Amino acid sequence: MTDTELRCPACGAPIAGTDTFCEACGAHVGAGEAAPDPSADTAAKTTVVPDTSAGAVCEHCGGEILDDGFCGTCGQKAPSPRDRWSEQPAPWVGGVCDKGVVHPANEDAMALAADPDGGFAVLVVCDGVTSAPHSDRAAMAAARAACSLLSGVPVPVTHGVAATISYWTSALEKATSEANGAAVGVAHALGDPAEPPSCTFVAAIVADAVITVAWCGDSRAYWLPDAGDARQLTVDHSLGTALLAAGEPREQAEADPAFHTITRWLGADSVEHSAEFVSQTIDTPGWLLVCSDGLWNYASVLEEMVALVADKSATSNGDPVQLAAALVDWANAAGGHDNVTAALARCNPPVLLHGEGTSRG
Amino acid sequence: MAEFTAEVFQNEFLSEGATDVHAVVSVTCKGAGTAGQSGHGEAAEIIIVDTSGSMDMPTAKIVAARRAAKVAIGEIVDGTWFAVISGHSVAQMVYPSHPGMAKMTDVTRREATHMVDNLIAGGATAIGAWIAAATELFGQVQTAQCHAILLTDGKIEGEPHTALPEALSAARGKFQCDCRGIGSDWVVDELRAIADALLGTVDIIAKPDQLEADFEAMIRTSMSRGVADARLRIWAPQGSEVLFVRQVAPSVEDLTAKAAQVGPLIREYPTGAWSDESRDYHIAVRVPVAPVGNERLAARVEVTINDEVVAKSLVKATWSADADLTTRIDPAVAHYTGQAQLADAIQKGLAAKAAGDDRTATVLLGEAAKIAHDSGNEDTTRLLAKVVDVVDADTGTVRLKGNVDRTDEMALDTRSTKTTRIRKEP
Numbered sequence: 001m002t003d004t005e006l007r008c009p010a011c012g013a014p015i016a017g018t019d020t021f022c023e024a025c026g027a028h029v030g031a032g033e034a035a036p037d038p039s040a041d042t043a044a045k046t047t048v049v050p051d052t053s054a055g056a057v058c059e060h061c062g063g064e065i066l067d068d069g070f071c072g073t074c075g076q077k078a079p080s081p082r083d084r085w086s087e088q089p090a091p092w093v094g095g096v097c098d099k100g101v102v103h104p105a106n107e108d109a110m111a112l113a114a115d116p117d118g119g120f121a122v123l124v125v126c127d128g129v130t131s132a133p134h135s136d137r138a139a140m141a142a143a144r145a146a147c148s149l150l151s152g153v154p155v156p157v158t159h160g161v162a163a164t165i166s167y168w169t170s171a172l173e174k175a176t177s178e179a180n181g182a183a184v185g186v187a188h189a190l191g192d193p194a195e196p197p198s199c200t201f202v203a204a205i206v207a208d209a210v211i212t213v214a215w216c217g218d219s220r221a222y223w224l225p226d227a228g229d230a231r232q233l234t235v236d237h238s239l240g241t242a243l244l245a246a247g248e249p250r251e252q253a254e255a256d257p258a259f260h261t262i263t264r265w266l267g268a269d270s271v272e273h274s275a276e277f278v279s280q281t282i283d284t285p286g287w288l289l290v291c292s293d294g295l296w297n298y299a300s301v302l303e304e305m306v307a308l309v310a311d312k313s314a315t316s317n318g319d320p321v322q323l324a325a326a327l328v329d330w331a332n333a334a335g336g337h338d339n340v341t342a343a344l345a346r347c348n349p350p351v352l353l354h355g356e357g358t359s360r361g
Numbered sequence: 362m363a364e365f366t367a368e369v370f371q372n373e374f375l376s377e378g379a380t381d382v383h384a385v386v387s388v389t390c391k392g393a394g395t396a397g398q399s400g401h402g403e404a405a406e407i408i409i410v411d412t413s414g415s416m417d418m419p420t421a422k423i424v425a426a427r428r429a430a431k432v433a434i435g436e437i438v439d440g441t442w443f444a445v446i447s448g449h450s451v452a453q454m455v456y457p458s459h460p461g462m463a464k465m466t467d468v469t470r471r472e473a474t475h476m477v478d479n480l481i482a483g484g485a486t487a488i489g490a491w492i493a494a495a496t497e498l499f500g501q502v503q504t505a506q507c508h509a510i511l512l513t514d515g516k517i518e519g520e521p522h523t524a525l526p527e528a529l530s531a532a533r534g535k536f537q538c539d540c541r542g543i544g545s546d547w548v549v550d551e552l553r554a555i556a557d558a559l560l561g562t563v564d565i566i567a568k569p570d571q572l573e574a575d576f577e578a579m580i581r582t583s584m585s586r587g588v589a590d591a592r593l594r595i596w597a598p599q600g601s602e603v604l605f606v607r608q609v610a611p612s613v614e615d616l617t618a619k620a621a622q623v624g625p626l627i628r629e630y631p632t633g634a635w636s637d638e639s640r641d642y643h644i645a646v647r648v649p650v651a652p653v654g655n656e657r658l659a660a661r662v663e664v665t666i667n668d669e670v671v672a673k674s675l676v677k678a679t680w681s682a683d684a685d686l687t688t689r690i691d692p693a694v695a696h697y698t699g700q701a702q703l704a705d706a707i708q709k710g711l712a713a714k715a716a717g718d719d720r721t722a723t724v725l726l727g728e729a730a731k732i733a734h735d736s737g738n739e740d741t742t743r744l745l746a747k748v749v750d751v752v753d754a755d756t757g758t759v760r761l762k763g764n765v766d767r768t769d770e771m772a773l774d775t776r777s778t779k780t781t782r783i784r785k786e787p
Contacts, residue, residue: 071598075658075659076655076658077658100654102682
């Protein structure tokens with residue numbers, strides 16, 4: 001493949017082989033061999049996407065994919081790299097972002113960064129709002145912008161959990177604002193449509209054995225220790241939360257079409273894009289899971305998610321991408337009614353532990 | 362150098378189990394240049410003038426025909442091959458005098474103009490023989506872009522019924538022919554058959570004094586067609602069926618039966634010569650069903666010139682469970698579906714009226730009045746109002762008029778295929 005044949009997996013715009021990010025939409029297009037990612041130590045960073053170049057074999061009928069991206073025999077669209085891809089910036093951090101079964105396009109996005117030694121990671125997931133066209137691009141731009149900022153922040157020598165939380169909460173606040181700016185930028189680039197592209201946002205930082213999370217909307221973060229109490233770190237900004245808070249029984253609330261209506265999001269038409277923050281100390285080995293509602297829809301109660309991850313991690317050899325793929329495939333087998341993203345970090349407590357416990361940011 | 366663009370208008374979303382994909386492809390040509398001077402070979406033009414005996418009754422017809430032929434000769438650009446044929450019981454050369462074609466120059470233009478002045482009326486109407494003669498003349502110059510205009514005032518007499526169909530099958534693909542009927546004694550279906558086979562237009566000249574301006578416009582249009590021969594090449598997936606391919610603007614012309622299979626999944630449809638213009642095509646393909654969430658191509662639509670693709674667009678099919686997406690009908694598809702129904706209702710309505718079936722005629726022409734009104738097709742609304750009294754356009758309630766001028770009915774018939782363009786969203 002020559003440079004001229006390369007295309008952005010997010011928006012299809014032509015890109016050069018040396019580009020790390022698409023000029024048109026800001027999507028991450030680097031594939032390991034590209035120019036060094038300024039965001040982090042990327043020695044171990046790999047992005048795996050399917051082969052979709054002209055001349056590839058159609059997975060539906062075995063025909064040939066033509067240069068317009070469709071099969072020359074049955075017309076099937078070649079899977080876009082944007083439809084499903086995985087990232088693994090370090091052996092202990094990885095994720096899978098998948099279009100699901102029913103939706104025609106993948107409007108979820110994910111951006112990950114990590115140190116190889118297990119000390120620092122950034123996991124960002126954004127879920128594009130389907131009713132607003134081009135939200136796939138807003139989601140990608142927002143996730144990328146936040147991850148880029150956060151992985152560029154110097155990791156300080158901090159003293160105590162409180163200082164760590166304070167430091168990273170402040171960084172996450174800036175990152176949320178940056179992500180919102182990127183989503184608004186996509187709307188500007190599209191000529192400010194009446195229904196501007198928008199997305200949810202959840203970003204998790206692992207630093208100094210503390211997880212700090214910022215979120216807007218109903219994408220979630222979970223702390224799932226191998227033993228001990230698991231915790232859903234985020235509380236959905238959605239009418240669903242309001243319904244449950246009002247005392248509506250869970251089953252009834254989840255059946256209400258308004259359950260998934262989000263009350264905070266990023267984008268040009270966002271009325272409230274300030275994030276909420278939460279932290280969690282790592283005092284025992286476990287998984288940090290950051291995911292879109294395409295996954296948690298099928299395991300909305302914490303206990304279900306705990307059981308699911310425990311079940312799938314048993315056969316994942318501790319590999320975050322294998323586990324993410326197992327979770328995504330499970331959601332697709334359950335119906336795949338939405339895009340599905342699962343990003344994971346395998347967290348271990350430091351040998352010497354501070355004893356301050358859990359606190360909210 | 363001409364530049365083509367092809368733009369698709371469709372709702373690509375299909376509900377679960379749905380198979381029929383409709384799209385309007387708008388093809389636009391810019392920078393076409395002049396016929397015979399744009400690198401696509403020379404141009405050739407033949408003027409066929411009916412000189413049967415009836416053209417002298419009244420004399421105004423043959424006088425108008427002479428004048429119109431002279432204006433047409435004046436509009437043919439220098440360097441174009443041309444000939445003038447006088448059509449009666451046989452096809453007779455007017456210019457040049459021998460059976461062949463001449464290159465247009467100041468001298469030949471003057472000579473041809475002089476010869477046209479001597480046209481006299483007498484004999485029968487053998488249109489098949491005239492078409493056959495034009496085919497032979499065009500064959501002698503062996504050029505890519507051939508165009509004829511044919512004027513008649515009567516129905517075919519003096520040759521076997523098979524003469525015209527045979528002549529048309531030999532002429533198909535060799536030249537394009539615009540047909541004009543003067544007065545009200547000619548047969549719309551005969552001229553429509555010629556125009557349809559030879560990718561031309563058909564229209565009525567109700568009064569002789571309208572002929573000159575019409576001939577001038579026809580030749581001007583022909584001379585502005587710098588692209589000799591463009592084709593619509595349509596790929597449709599394995600297991601699919603192309604339900605129809607029809608031009609829907611500026612007029613409705615069904616191309617479905619004109620398909621030539623050029624590959625296992627590829628057909629080509631002739632569109633003739635192009636000037637700087639835009640034409641819309643309605644394409645319907647029945648595709649094998651795919652599961653919800655799948656995106657496939659229903660058609661690749663290409664414009665080709667000499668087998669070279671000059672424009673391409675994709676018609677898609679995406680199966681979705683979202684009824685908000687799948688129940689929408691694209692405005693262009695809806696509009697042109699209506700315009701095709703309008704033409705059909707007028708033609709069938711007039712046929713019913715001619716057969717004495719006033720009930721069917723009233724229903725069909727009422728339907729036509731409603732569609733014409735709803736779609737803002739003012740020209741057709743005006744023509745309809747000369748044949749029916751519109752009681753209520755919103756419901757399509759009409760009454761057949763008692764005394765209808767025959768030329769008004771024929772005008773409605775010939776122009777029934779003229780469509781209005783949909784206003785495209787910016």
